Amino acid sequence: MAKYRIGIVGCGGISRVHAKAYQNTEDTEIVCCVDIKEEAVNKFGEEFNIPEDSRYLNHNDMLESKDLDIISVCTWHGSHAPITIDACKAGLKGVLCEKPMATSLGDADAMLEAAEASGTKIVIGHQGRFRSSNVKARELILSGAIGQPTAVFRNSSDGLLNNGTHAIDGVRFILGDPKAEWVMGQVSRHTDKWERRVRIEDCCMGLICFEGGTRFVMESDLPKPGPPGPSVYGTEGSMKITGEKIFLMNKDTDGWKEIKISEPVQKPDNVVMQAGWSAPAESSPTQVAELIAWIEGKINDHRGAGKHARDTVEIMMAIYESLRIHHPVHLPLKTKKSPLELMIDGGAMPVTKPGRYDIRVPFENQNK
Ligand SMILES: NC(=O)c1ccc[n+]([C@@H]2O[C@H](COP(=O)([O-])OP(=O)(O)OC[C@H]3O[C@@H](n4cnc5c(N)ncnc54)[C@H](O)[C@@H]3O)[C@@H](O)[C@H]2O)c1
Numbered sequence: 001m002a003k004y005r006i007g008i009v010g011c012g013g014i015s016r017v018h019a020k021a022y023q024n025t026e027d028t029e030i031v032c033c034v035d036i037k038e039e040a041v042n043k044f045g046e047e048f049n050i051p052e053d054s055r056y057l058n059h060n061d062m063l064e065s066k067d068l069d070i071i072s073v074c075t076w077h078g079s080h081a082p083i084t085i086d087a088c089k090a091g092l093k094g095v096l097c098e099k100p101m102a103t104s105l106g107d108a109d110a111m112l113e114a115a116e117a118s119g120t121k122i123v124i125g126h127q128g129r130f131r132s133s134n135v136k137a138r139e140l141i142l143s144g145a146i147g148q149p150t151a152v153f154r155n156s157s158d159g160l161l162n163n164g165t166h167a168i169d170g171v172r173f174i175l176g177d178p179k180a181e182w183v184m185g186q187v188s189r190h191t192d193k194w195e196r197r198v199r200i201e202d203c204c205m206g207l208i209c210f211e212g213g214t215r216f217v218m219e220s221d222l223p224k225p226g227p228p229g230p231s232v233y234g235t236e237g238s239m240k241i242t243g244e245k246i247f248l249m250n251k252d253t254d255g256w257k258e259i260k261i262s263e264p265v266q267k268p269d270n271v272v273m274q275a276g277w278s279a280p281a282e283s284s285p286t287q288v289a290e291l292i293a294w295i296e297g298k299i300n301d302h303r304g305a306g307k308h309a310r311d312t313v314e315i316m317m318a319i320y321e322s323l324r325i326h327h328p329v330h331l332p333l334k335t336k337k338s339p340l341e342l343m344i345d346g347g348a349m350p351v352t353k354p355g356r357y358d359i360r361v362p363f364e365n366q367n368k
Helices: 013-023 038-047 059-065 077-089 105-118 132-142 160-174 281-295 306-325 339-345
Strands: 004-009 028-034 070-073 094-097 121-124 149-156 180-188 191-195 203-210 215-220 231-234 237-242 245-250 257-259 353-358
Touching: 004 013, 004 059, 013 028, 013 038, 013 070, 013 281, 028 038, 028 059, 059 077, 070 077, 077 094, 077 105, 094 281, 105 121, 105 306, 121 281, 121 306, 132 160, 132 231, 132 237, 132 245, 149 160, 160 203, 160 215, 160 306, 180 306, 203 306, 306 339
Parallel strands: 004 028, 004 070, 070 094, 094 121, 149 215, 191 353
Antiparallel strands: 149 231, 180 203, 203 215, 231 237, 237 245, 245 257
16 A cells, blocks of 8 residues: 555546556555546546545535545645635645645645644645755855846746746745835726636736846746846856756856756656656656655755745735735735735726636636
């Protein structure tokens, strides 16, 4: 019998990546799954050999009737917090929850409080933290290859909470997870735009100032072409990261120099790699292996631990908050609800083009 009994919550696209990651990790066995849609849970159950009596339509039914160690939360963003909190209350050892961690800072903090109370290890699926180009970039930046970072540029698309969370979390990772001191943002929402059942902006941007003074310009859904990214400028050099390649320029490089990265993905020894895998599948087995190492006390922290993702949520919410209060936002952010939701509900962001549409999970009768 496997050492760790796994439950999968939400049987859609990314759940398959998680499931394959567990299949490729020693000592884990997927024993049950849950989805609010019967068709989805049955399809997943058949694909991954989960008996019919271990397929559920409600995550609490699954938590009550199965003795589980770890769950993967692969549902739409709005349910990440309540499901993770329920798993903590059920005393699970670990939760691998998809990004974004939560849709408000209050929810992210509630997840961390529940984890603290139960001793559950929470990891958020910002798998870019395992990509070797990012690991190498972080190593170079922290060893002073470009001096003190002064400016970073990054762009993203399809929603701040969706891909923007990867972009912001990735920049924080390569800079060594600095604390943000203040954020100034601009947000536009003229259409009734949703993404996986969460209301989102048409476009936005943020200027984030980290401790030490590093400025980070973050664009989301602004007109193309945006800055290639991330690009990082420092007092003694510059760096560009494009996919799996890093280009460095400093006094020793004689112009831009490509930094060779031997392994496309950093992986622990107990991970069996899938053939032909690519993002986001590439890093998932490593996320799981590192979660298990964390649970077993072999490492003190997980690079995707909830506390890091919580700080990323705080920055995203501060971008929204800056528009709400018409000022720069000095962190820590005090507004616990989503400032975007507060503005929409309060009538501060009226849509000029009616018609609700979801860019990832279309509503029935959606026009777009
Ligand atoms: N890390 C990454 O790069 C990455 C990539 C893709 C998706 N994601 C994240 O994974 C999550 C899921 O995305 P997806 O593309 O797999 O979506 P999806 O629509 O393909 O699948 C989500 C599934 O969750 C189910 N679901 C929704 N609410 C539920 C609930 N309360 N309980 C049980 N099941 C529920 C839906 O019925 C659906 O089958 C999102 O939050 C997304 O941001 C992350």
